[in-house]
Amino acid sequence: MASNKRYDYLVVGAGLFGAVVAYRAHKAGRRVLVVDRRNHTGGNTYCEERDGIFVHRYGAHIFHTSNREVWEFVTSLAEFHPYTHTPQANYRGEIYPLPFNLNTYEALWGTTSEEEARAKIEEQRLHLDHEPANLKEQALSLVGRDIYEKLIEGYTEKQWGRSCEELPAWIIRRLPLRYERNNNYFNDTYQAIPTGGYNPLIERLLEGCDVRLNCDYIANREELDSLAERVVYTGELDRFYDYRFGRLEYRSLRFEEEQLDKEYYQEVSVVNYTDNETPFTRIIEHKHFEDRGTPHTVITREYPLEWSEGKEAYYPINDERNTALYAQYRALADKEPRHIFGGRLADYRYYDMHEVIEKALAVRID
Ligand code: FAD
Ligand code: UDP
Numbered sequence: 051m052a053s054n055k056r057y058d059y060l061v062v063g064a065g066l067f068g069a070v071v072a073y074r075a076h077k078a079g080r081r082v083l084v085v086d087r088r089n090h091t092g093g094n095t096y097c098e099e100r101d102g103i104f105v106h107r108y109g110a111h112i113f114h115t116s117n118r119e120v121w122e123f124v125t126s127l128a129e130f131h132p133y134t135h136t137p138q139a140n141y142r143g144e145i146y147p148l149p150f151n152l153n154t155y156e157a158l159w160g161t162t163s164e165e166e167a168r169a170k171i172e173e174q175r176l177h178l179d180h181e182p183a184n185l186k187e188q189a190l191s192l193v194g195r196d197i198y199e200k201l202i203e204g205y206t207e208k209q210w211g212r213s214c215e216e217l218p219a220w221i222i223r224r225l226p227l228r229y230e231r232n233n234n235y236f237n238d239t240y241q242a243i244p245t246g247g248y249n250p251l252i253e254r255l256l257e258g259c260d261v262r263l264n265c266d267y268i269a270n271r272e273e274l275d276s277l278a279e280r281v282v283y284t285g286e287l288d289r290f291y292d293y294r295f296g297r298l299e300y301r302s303l304r305f306e307e308e309q310l311d312k313e314y315y316q317e318v319s320v321v322n323y324t325d326n327e328t329p330f331t332r333i334i335e336h337k338h339f340e341d342r343g344t345p346h347t348v349i350t351r352e353y354p355l356e357w358s359e360g361k362e363a364y365y366p367i368n369d370e371r372n373t374a375l376y377a378q379y380r381a382l383a384d385k386e387p388r389h390i391f392g393g394r395l396a397d398y399r400y401y402d403m404h405e406v407i408e409k410a411l412a413v414r415i416d
């Protein structure tokens with residue numbers, strides 16, 4: 051790309067999508083400027099060290115994928131160690147293993163075999179003569195009343211700030227339902243945590259690129275646009291277009307961190323509080339991701355929050371209204387001659403990290 055401008059690429063957002071595109075552009079000999087409105091790189095994967103504990107600042111991030119290319123890409127850049135995610139649910143003090151599997155059914159009903167568990171679920175299951183219209187119907191038809199009431203309804207309504215009847219069915223399809231004894235939360239071939247947290251991976255991806263932090267693209271659009279030929283934008287798409295069709299909705303979060311003078315606080319890295327009364331959805335104990343033998347531990351309580359301007363947009367809300375509104379913005383975005391849009395916010399999709407990387411690896415670098 052021959053150009054008089056200082057950079058070939060301006061990358062807006064130093065999260066995984068932006069960082070992977072920046073890495074590939076730099077490797078292809080392009081000059082790259084990365085900006086982020088936060089005071090750090092890494093987006094939601096950013097970690098902070100607390101005396102030997104790597105705290106996942108924006109919630110627990112477990113890397114998992116079945117895509118070999120993605121796996122080989124990340125492990126060629128940073129060191130990862132094996133990890134299997136086995137979260138638990140706490141319903142009013144009762145502990146249940148997740149995801150739903152024979153161990154969960156035994157804790158709920160005392161059933162010990164697949165046949166007994168299937169019979170119990172069948173007895174409670176909602177039998178539909180149509181596709182599930184919402185999350186409640188989907189959950190009741192899949193797992194029956196007990197699991198829905200103890201492990202799904204309260205958690206989901208807190209997390210999304212809406213009743214399960216107003217939420218799309220697909221959200222719950224992320225959760226595996228098993229008839230074996232297996233507390234591994236993910237079905238993927240590869241599962242691991244980067245040693246020393248995600249920052250070394252991000253730093254490696256951004257090597258050779260110029261980086262400007264505390265810099266909001268929308269507030270400095272004219273100046274930044276003039277610096278580069280192409281722009282990779284990973285922020286909210288409705289904001290890019292100054293909300294001209296209306297606002298997309300997001301779900302936000304608040305994280306409350308606490309350091310404790312004990313070796314461990316809970317048995318596993320993540321415990322979901324699935325009742326309706328506890329105001330937070332989960333407690334994360336970061337040390338389970340990498341234990342360097344510290345005498346103390348750090349936990350984070352994760353509180354769901356209604357999103358409004360100025361708060362971080364963590365989750366897209368892919369219901370009918372937002373999906374239709376997003377399609378209007380996307381039609382504009384697809385016509386932009388020099389902008390590339392991607393990542394969780396610009397695509398308005400509930401992507402995991404491996405999906406974001408897969409998309410970023412597919413971006414054409416001119
Ligand atoms: P982000 O990480 O959001 O990065 C976008 C960046 O763009 C941000 O740093 C933002 O500040 C910046 N930005 C936006 N607009 C502007 C602007 N106008 N100017 C300048 N900068 C801007 N995935 C997994 O695979 N496993 C997990 O266990 C997992 N757990 C998660 C837990 C939580 C609580 C959350 C919220 C997400 C989780 N994810 C997990 C998903 C994972 O975080 C995302 O898939 C991934 O980080 C998205 O990368 P991204 O680059 O698209 O977006
Ligand atoms: N979910 C639930 N109970 C749980 C865990 C998850 O009902 O104990 C539901 C909830 O609606 C949640 C969805 O399943 O939003 C997806 O869960 P996941 O753990 O994948 O959420 P994430 O970690 O992406 O927030």
